[in-house]
Amino acid sequence: MDQFGLECFPQVFEICDEEQMLGYMAYHGMPAHYPHWSFGKSFEKLKTLYGYGVSGLPYEMVINSNESIAYLMRNNSLCLQILTIAHVYGHNDFFRNNTTFQATHPELTLSNFKSRADRVRRYAEDPAIGADKVEAVLDAAHALSFNCRHNAGVRKLSPAEQRERAIESARPPRDPHQDIHPTQDAPEPNLRRIPLEPEPDILLFIRDHNPYLTTWERDLLTIVHEEAQYFIPQIETKIMNEGWASFWHHRIVSSLDLPADLQMEFMVHHSQVVRPHPGSINPYYLGFRTWHDILRRCEQPTPEERERYGGPTDDMATLFRIREVDRDASFLRQFLSGRLMREMDMYEFGPEDDQYVVQRVADEDNWQQVRDTLINGVGMSGFPVIHIDDADYDGARKLHLSHAYDGRELELGQAEKTLAYLHRLWGREVVLETTLQDKPTRLRYDQDGFSSRPAA
Incomplete structure (x- = not known):
């Protein structure tokens, strides 16, 4: 991938059949995961829907780990395997370089998931605890796992720093005429209040402040919180990530000297992946179109875009920089333009008089409101x-x-x-x-x- 400028973790591919892929889907792609009834329920639901032809299976799954593991379907055609392998390398590059993933410690992903699975199984097999008690705690923890800080880029203050800020906030503002004004006593901050500042990490707070929890219960809350923190970056960058992988599978496969029949098959598969979904957002389509529009702005900016962004610019350097620093909300706010939204026929709909109606279309007057509604529903904004x-x-x-x-x-x-x-x-x-x-x-x-x- 060096010739395309992609910087990837070492990549491992595994070939699996339908049953194995269903298992990986139920376990969020992980080869090792702790047991819980919800994963079995998910497996049976996916298997039933697949068996009745209601839903299909993904062509591939990729793990954010170092080395990266990707699962490919055994019955994919040769052309489809080429496309999915190129798509995987796009994901791999994104996982390695996007700043949102920097705190996930990909070099420890597989060992961490295995360690957590072993701990949960040990608690479930302990006669003094048992599977029922373990699953009861996990049920509660799963329900609260995404009630946490949504942006890891905003540093959480330590208790000492929160204490100092509370003291500082209680001090009256500086009075330039203090010599002629009566002295006022500063209000005493309530430093015994717990927490001193509103606390978004609910599982961690309960773990640290409920004295009646046992050691194994605290550990289960830690396990669920850590796994949620691993998956949040993927939720936060779904559109960027899938669009980036689609952008690169299209660019890589198009550069290959494939026979005409494989080229035609590739065009069909690619169109199926990045086609719009009427009434909903296809992240592959939205991301792919937005990345290509950024490339167009770099190469052939309109006069308005030239005035706002400058240009022409080093197109691929700009794309790599955006891939590194943004997440879906900032990505769409900056680069989803009114022009692109009109090209994609985007609109906003909602309930009215017991039915759903189109409320806004992305015209000159309303495209920003439609874009903002979209942004309010992407990533962790939906929680x-x-x-x-x-x-x-x-x-x-x-x-x-x-x-x-x-x-x-x-x-x-x-x-x-x-x-x-x-x-x-x-x-x-x-x-x-x-x-x-x-x-x-x-x-x-x-x-x-x-x-x-x-x-x-």
């Missing part, structure tokens, strides 16, 4: 932002949380189930402040179950 505010609410060790309401309400049924899991892990009443039907609402889960009432 609600919830923080722990107080671990001793009402002085009774109740857990108080707040939902950062952005116009999207929590689904009440899901909120009830999630609070039940949170109550299971915390062992005390939990209270969540949110907004429902434009009114402040307090959701509560205690020993009597779930309740919802207007906030006082």
Whole structure:
């Protein structure tokens, strides 16, 4: 891949059949994973859908690891194997170079997943614990695993730094006329409050602040949190990553001197991969079109683009730089232009009078609103932002949380189930402040179950 400028981990390919691919899909692509009933359920669902022809199987799967492992379907044709191998190298380059993945420690991926699987099996096989107790904790942890910091690029302050910031915030602003004004005592910050600042990492907070958890329960919360942190970068870069891999499989295979029949087959397969999906977003299509549009801007910018971005520029150097520093939200905000959106016939639709209707199209007046709606649903933006505010609410060790309401309400049924899991892990009443039907609402889960009432 050196001739194309790609920088990849060493790549290993494994050939698998349908049954093996279904297993890898159920286990998120990992050759080793801890046991849990949800993975078996996922396997049976995938197998049933595949058996009835309702859904197909991926041509390949790639693991973010060093060395990278990719699974190829045994029954792929020669042309399809060439395409998927080129696609894999695009993913490999992205995993190695995109900054979002730098904290995933790819050199330890396989050993870490195996170590976690061994620990969970050891707890499940321990007569003093058993599989039922292990699965009960894992059920709760899975429900809360993505209630965490969504952007690893924003450094979390240490407790000492949070304490210092609380003290600094309590100091009154500097008064240039202090010599003529009466002295005012600075308010004392509440340094005994836990947490000092809103805490987004719910599993880690419970692990560290619930004194009644056993050692094995704390370890299970750590395991689930660490695995969520491994997968978050893939959620955050789905469009960029699939678009980048599609861009490179198209560029690599097009450079090969293939026979005419293989060239025709490649065009068919490539078109199937990057075709638009009416009524939904195909990340392969959106990413592929956006990367090609960036390349066009570099090579042949319009006068407006030349004024805004400069150019012409070193096209591939620009693409490699963007691949390194962006994630889906920033990528689309910068490079999904109104012109490109109109070329792709993008629009926004939503519910109205018990049916779905087109609410906006990407014309000159509305394309930015349509783009922003799209951005609000990509990556981790689709998960609600919830923080722990107080671990001793009402002085009774109740857990108080707040939902950062952005116009999207929590689904009440899901909120009830999630609070039940949170109550299971915390062992005390939990209270969540949110907004429902434009009114402040307090959701509560205690020993009597779930309740919802207007906030006082």
